[in-house]
Amino acid sequence: MMNEQKVEDQGASRNDDSSTAMIPAVELINITKSFPGVLANDNISLSVWSGEVHCLLGENGAGKSTLMQVLSGMYQPDSGMIRVNGREVRINSPGEALELGMGMVYQHPTLVPVFSVIENLLLGSQKGITLDRQGALNRFEEYASLLGVEIDPESLVGSLALGQQQQVEIIKALWKGSSVLILDEPTSMLTPQGIEELKEVVAQLKKSGLAIIFISHKLQETLDMGDRISVLRRGKLAGSIEPAVFSSTANSEIQSMIIEMMFGEETDIAESVIKVERQTTGRSRESDLPEQPVLELKNVTVKGKLDEVGVKGASFSLRAGEVLGVAGVDGNGQRELAEAIAGQRRITAGDILLNGVVVSDVSIANRQHMGLRYITDDRLGEGICASLSVSKNMLLKRIGQRPFWNWGRTNEATIRKTAEGLVKEYDVRPPDVDIRCGGLSGGNIQKVLLARELLFDPKIAVYSKPTHGLDFKTTVIVREKIKSLAREKGVAGLLISTDLDEIFDLSDRIAVMYQGQIAGIVENQEGIEKKVGELMVGGT
Amino acid sequence: MTETAESNMGLSDNSTKNIFNPTDGAFLKVWNSMLESIAPLLLALIAGGLLLLVLGRNPVTFYGNIIKSGLLNKHGLQDTIIRMAPLLLMAAGLIVAFQASIWNIGGDGQFLLAAALTAGFGPMFMPVLPMWACFVTLFLIGMVAGALSTIVPAILKAKYEINEIISSLMMSFIGINFANLLIKGPFRSTKTLVPQTDVVPFTKLLPSIPLTRIHIGIFIALIFILVVYYVMKNTSLGLKLALLGQNPRAALHAGLNNQRLIIGAFMVSGAFMGLAGTVEILGVWGYMRADWNPNFGLPLFALVFLARLNALATIPLVGFYAVLSIGGHSAARVADLPDDFILIIVGLVLLFMALTEYIQEYRAGKSGKLLNFFRSLKGIKTNE
Numbered sequence A: 001m002m003n004e005q006k007v008e009d010q011g012a013s014r015n016d017d018s019s020t021a022m023i024p025a026v027e028l029i030n031i032t033k034s035f036p037g038v039l040a041n042d043n044i045s046l047s048v049w050s051g052e053v054h055c056l057l058g059e060n061g062a063g064k065s066t067l068m069q070v071l072s073g074m075y076q077p078d079s080g081m082i083r084v085n086g087r088e089v090r091i092n093s094p095g096e097a098l099e100l101g102m103g104m105v106y107q108h109p110t111l112v113p114v115f116s117v118i119e120n121l122l123l124g125s126q127k128g129i130t131l132d133r134q135g136a137l138n139r140f141e142e143y144a145s146l147l148g149v150e151i152d153p154e155s156l157v158g159s160l161a162l163g164q165q166q167q168v169e170i171i172k173a174l175w176k177g178s179s180v181l182i183l184d185e186p187t188s189m190l191t192p193q194g195i196e197e198l199k200e201v202v203a204q205l206k207k208s209g210l211a212i213i214f215i216s217h218k219l220q221e222t223l224d225m226g227d228r229i230s231v232l233r234r235g236k237l238a239g240s241i242e243p244a245v246f247s248s249t250a251n252s253e254i255q256s257m258i259i260e261m262m263f264g265e266e267t268d269i270a271e272s273v274i275k276v277e278r279q280t281t282g283r284s285r286e287s288d289l290p291e292q293p294v295l296e297l298k299n300v301t302v303k304g305k306l307d308e309v310g311v312k313g314a315s316f317s318l319r320a321g322e323v324l325g326v327a328g329v330d331g332n333g334q335r336e337l338a339e340a341i342a343g344q345r346r347i348t349a350g351d352i353l354l355n356g357v358v359v360s361d362v363s364i365a366n367r368q369h370m371g372l373r374y375i376t377d378d379r380l381g382e383g384i385c386a387s388l389s390v391s392k393n394m395l396l397k398r399i400g401q402r403p404f405w406n407w408g409r410t411n412e413a414t415i416r417k418t419a420e421g422l423v424k425e426y427d428v429r430p431p432d433v434d435i436r437c438g439g440l441s442g443g444n445i446q447k448v449l450l451a452r453e454l455l456f457d458p459k460i461a462v463y464s465k466p467t468h469g470l471d472f473k474t475t476v477i478v479r480e481k482i483k484s485l486a487r488e489k490g491v492a493g494l495l496i497s498t499d500l501d502e503i504f505d506l507s508d509r510i511a512v513m514y515q516g517q518i519a520g521i522v523e524n525q526e527g528i529e530k531k532v533g534e535l536m537v538g539g540t
Numbered sequence B: 001m002t003e004t005a006e007s008n009m010g011l012s013d014n015s016t017k018n019i020f021n022p023t024d025g026a027f028l029k030v031w032n033s034m035l036e037s038i039a040p041l042l043l044a045l046i047a048g049g050l051l052l053l054v055l056g057r058n059p060v061t062f063y064g065n066i067i068k069s070g071l072l073n074k075h076g077l078q079d080t081i082i083r084m085a086p087l088l089l090m091a092a093g094l095i096v097a098f099q100a101s102i103w104n105i106g107g108d109g110q111f112l113l114a115a116a117l118t119a120g121f122g123p124m125f126m127p128v129l130p131m132w133a134c135f136v137t138l139f140l141i142g143m144v145a146g147a148l149s150t151i152v153p154a155i156l157k158a159k160y161e162i163n164e165i166i167s168s169l170m171m172s173f174i175g176i177n178f179a180n181l182l183i184k185g186p187f188r189s190t191k192t193l194v195p196q197t198d199v200v201p202f203t204k205l206l207p208s209i210p211l212t213r214i215h216i217g218i219f220i221a222l223i224f225i226l227v228v229y230y231v232m233k234n235t236s237l238g239l240k241l242a243l244l245g246q247n248p249r250a251a252l253h254a255g256l257n258n259q260r261l262i263i264g265a266f267m268v269s270g271a272f273m274g275l276a277g278t279v280e281i282l283g284v285w286g287y288m289r290a291d292w293n294p295n296f297g298l299p300l301f302a303l304v305f306l307a308r309l310n311a312l313a314t315i316p317l318v319g320f321y322a323v324l325s326i327g328g329h330s331a332a333r334v335a336d337l338p339d340d341f342i343l344i345i346v347g348l349v350l351l352f353m354a355l356t357e358y359i360q361e362y363r364a365g366k367s368g369k370l371l372n373f374f375r376s377l378k379g380i381k382t383n384e
């Protein structure tokens, strides 16, 4: 039985040079996979070797997850071949992939939060009827020491930090004695400290002889961790960096090679996304800002629904032209905060002031009239109405208002003209205001939302994860927009984001949310990353 | 809103935007949506025909009789047009509600309550008020009664998010029984043995088109159909209802007052149902018997969906149904079948509609309104 096997045994056999060194642990050969209307993987070939970290890099939608889901048996390729240890295989289900030694950690958590760590591990692995709990505990200890982590196997998964939960996910992926570990964007939910820990775990596993596929859309990460890098671009393999090249070339040169692969001719865009440039540098912001805050929260408390933490006594103020970043691990009350400010949620205590006026009981529409804008992160759920046209969506928050409606009568011509202007200004593609808004890509939907919210004299904008899931190009456009609005038009920005690079790039000050509270507010200056990371996990 | 109604059904726009089917063009679009409305009708007629064959009747004769006595015969044609008046008003009521994804199932109760009040108060007012004042008052009473009988499900839905399908159905039972209670109690005529109201004399019913029995109710209905069509297509209110219906969270996010919209649309829908009841009593009957219930509401569901919530498109469909039910009445008698046989065909229309929509949905990978409705009956949420 698989469960009986000792971790060390596998390690030993993997390191047996004569059998493995020549043959890759996994080969993907000419894999093609399409979805209706999208060619997600176009004739991709990759090899993954034992004892190596193979980084798969590419921007959102490049096809990375799809390729790995082909490897883990979730999808069947349209054509192409997979070899494991030189032997051609067909992987019909995730179960079969696991049997073949493929352990996958998905982009989204798969553990059951109300079960303990050990129960979660037993859940997926038990073959017989009886639970071999003691055996499992022993096995857990072996893996924990292999990874170099300390987790109480009896604690509930839901009570663990996200970084620890991910370590459990890794142990779960290895549980059946996997020889290949696939990590799909494992750093996207982690704090800087969590990322450091993950890097160490990966290094440990590499030393033990595992073949590791590490997926990321962040260049720096792959440079830090990879022995070999492959770049996907629009479903195609844009190029690879071999270990020999990697070790013999300067980092900066590799960086420009990769940027070339990722963006082709559009390399100028890349620079601005990759470099974190502090907004505060070179500007004495303090003196520019007016005294009177445009947005002020005094001890705002929101009761969360069901599994939400809510907001607990949040206080801060925001002045015109300033960007206040709100950092924090997802689910620490950020959405509740944003919705409370926008008026979509009642606050149970405290006060919200716009331009010095208490608006706690003012309706959503009236707060909009006062210059408040909320760019929601739930773009499809509440941002747009998918079945309505782009032009109607552009004016969704002005239904009934002049000059688009006169005495309730729709002024189709004015709506069209305005929408067409916005589509042009924000470069929405395709530039057709009559198509269903739901048919646009994520990036273009975000452009529609920004265009709509920032039309007509905004004063305060709450940006909720404004670049989440967007392609690089749109990311740059959105970030530039946030910056220029604050600097040139004096629009105060509340930037809620889980992307710390974004927070550091755009904010003047950074508030950190933890468990519904503002754990601290710091000036955005050199070397503040560590402090922010600590605040994010409840440190001081 | 024709255009939103269509796209929400997941039909015409998809087949044209699909990359595997690059054909485009207005003609194809119109053709597609017509086909989608007509195909279920034809299939239902064919299936009904097969059923007739099994029952040993000649379907050609049966359908021939329907057309003969519902359309080609002078009396039948008049009856058909007269029947269209309440049906169109109720269709308008359904469209207002469905546009906002409010499932007002209680149309029959709202209709009957208004009918009972009209039949009860009509004979009392006629001797004391001038005729026009009498009509206006009774119309108002009918509309208010219809509107008020939606208020419980409306508030439950708006404030507490309680599913209106169950609550409006319950209210419908209450409405039906309350109407009977009125007729057997306070409104009961002392002049007859069977429980019924007093009778408004024929001379005091709604005026008719000269030389026919067709009362002016049909014009009232057509005017309201046009109004509903215009409001849905060309006003901010129509867009607000569509937004509420298609993505209530987006409506909230956009700053609409969802609660007020839900209650408003529900009540307007009920008012149309009530108006239909008043028109039917004042136009055709002049009185109401206890336990009278023409059950207009349910078959209309099928028609309104076939029309894709387009008010104008309900006119031919309601016409078709009126022919079917007026002509079917005598055709069924000739063929020695129960009157309800026509309801089987209506049921088949619904079934085939759901089927065509399912096929469309399968092809387009998107959910249509009707299917969502059926799923919500089972408590399965698909949108969101």
Ligand SMILES: Nc1ncnc2c1ncn2[C@@H]1O[C@H](COP(=O)(O)OP(=O)(O)O)[C@@H](O)[C@H]1O
Pocket (backbone or CB within 6 Å): A035, A036, A038, A039, A040, A058, A059, A060, A061, A062, A063, A064, A065, A066, A067
């Ligand atoms: N189940 C699916 N159905 C349809 N399209 C999909 C599906 N999964 C992914 N895609 C599409 O395939 C492309 C690649 O997606 P994905 O592999 O998730 O990219 P990545 O992981 O690199 O961000 C995207 O355009 C995405 O929209």
Ligand SMILES: [Mg+2]
Pocket (backbone or CB within 6 Å): A064, A065, A066, A107, A184, A185
């Ligand atoms: Mg992915």
